[in-house]
Amino acid sequence: MKNRLLYPCVVKEEDGIFYANFVNFEGCFTDGKTLEEVVRNAKDVLSGMLFTMAKNNIPFPKSENSELKLENGEFLIYVDVWISPIVEKARNQAVKKTLTIPKWLNDEAEKQALNFSNILQTALKEALGI
Incomplete structure (x- = not known):
């Protein structure tokens, strides 16, 4: 397993709030008042999702975005997570x-x-x- 994983995250700004959604994970989304805040929150929510998956022995999805279609106003960011401590924490819980x-x-x-x-x-x- 790689030490770092990189996942695409779709971000959209609406009414002064940034919304982030990880298309590779069902129900993995967050928001923030600024772009910096939503990126920080996205990393946290992704880490939490990966921890839950590791704890339940669910394989991580591939970080592909080949079929990703962005809608008007959306843009793509990539969020990286250092996976080793997440998996280790889940194993030793x-x-x-x-x-x-x-x-x-x-x-x-x-x-x-x-x-x-x-x-x-x-x-x-x-x-x-x-």
């Missing part, structure tokens, strides 16, 4: 798990103030050989 253990085992572990999460992580890594 904590996930809550509910499990059942015998009461006596729970009581003994709590007496010794053992960290259940840490022990489970260690045991899973050992079982997986990682």
